[in-house]
């Protein structure tokens with residue numbers, strides 16, 4: 001069952017003193033947790049097969065070192081106790097950061113949603129979701145949320161025209177990415193007012209080109225609601241997300257080269273079954 005719910009906007013940037021507090025107290029040990037959702041689609045009980053399948057699935061997700069392109073999908077268990085999970089790292093994150101983020105996500109999600117059959121968690125660097133229903137290859141727009149910067153742009157119309165065109169081009173590039181990565185980054189500067197914007201867009205790579213485009217376009221259409229006049233913003237959904245900021249926030253070096261081709265499917269231990277790798281190592285799409 002697809003949920004359609006919007007979480008109220010949360011602020012991307014904190015007032016200065018809060019930011020300092022945040023840096024000192026929270027960021028030292030913890031990666032940036034953006035949001036989580038414990039779905040109301042049903043609960044499992046302690047000691048159930050579902051729970052042990054979920055544990056096994058998380059263990060195998062966190063310990064997998066064969067996949068190095070930042071997308072994991074896996075299932076564990078049989079019939080009604082089968083658990084399906086998807087995890088996606090931001091396209092510019094290296095395998096170590098990615099694995100660490102997924103490991104943390106699974107630990108934190110287990111604490112935050114201790115008995116839900118379906119749950120979601122989003123960090124800056126990665127997202128993780130699991131469900132008892134089949135979630136692979138499906139575009140899911142909900143639940144979604146957004147974030148925005150409290151800093152405002154000047155010359156709003158010019159800014160948003162350019163932002164829309166940048167995100168549109170990046171969407172086209174990301175959507176044609178292969179089954180390992182659908183991600184694009186780019187930047188633009190407005191002609192009159194010289195305001196620069198840096199942006200990333202990404203889909204889970206199990207989506208078709210068409211579904212990826214649909215997801216990102218729907219997200220971009222929310223800009224008037226989420227981020228109008230703002231120097232930074234994000235819309236985050238289970239299947240896709242975008243983010244833009246006035247300063248570079250992504251690792252350009254990491255985005256230009258896709259990690260080497262993953263090992264053939266046959267050498268991966270079943271279960272769980274991981275996604276089949278695709279042939280060649282292409283550079284990640286980068287807006288010229």
Ligand SMILES: *[C@@H]1O[C@H](CO)[C@@H](O)[C@H](O)[C@H]1NC(C)=O
Nearest residue numbers: 028029030031097100101104
């Ligand atoms: C994961 O959590 C541990 C402790 O909770 C922390 O030390 C580590 O830095 C976290 N990982 C990332 C990627 O921040």
Ligand SMILES: *[C@@H]1O[C@H](CO)[C@@H](O)[C@H](O)[C@H]1NC(C)=O
Nearest residue numbers: 041042043080117132133134
């Ligand atoms: C998932 O679990 C819920 C709640 O127990 C149940 O209603 C639903 O039919 C299950 N879905 C599948 C695909 O098993």
Ligand SMILES: *[C@@H]1O[C@H](CO)[C@@H](O)[C@H](O)[C@H]1NC(C)=O
Nearest residue numbers: 038040041042043044115116
């Ligand atoms: C599942 O557990 C949550 C949290 O305890 C509870 O609020 C909810 O009503 C439960 N849902 C069902 C279908 O039992």
Ligand SMILES: *[C@@H]1O[C@H](CO)[C@@H](O)[C@H](O)[C@H]1NC(C)=O
Nearest residue numbers: 149150151152153228229230
């Ligand atoms: C940005 O604009 C919003 C809405 O007009 C306003 O509430 C906010 O205070 C402005 N932010 C700054 C940093 O000026």
Ligand SMILES: *[C@@H]1O[C@H](CO)[C@@H](O)[C@H](O)[C@H]1NC(C)=O
Nearest residue numbers: 186187188198248252287288
């Ligand atoms: C901004 O885009 C230009 C190409 O349009 C590129 O050469 C440059 O590296 C980009 N900078 C960043 C930080 O992405």
Ligand SMILES: *[C@@H]1O[C@H](CO)[C@@H](O)[C@H](O)[C@H]1NC(C)=O
Nearest residue numbers: 073074075136206273274275
């Ligand atoms: C993972 O996703 C791929 C498509 O990217 C799909 O072919 C594969 O069956 C999925 N894995 C599982 C365990 O369903």
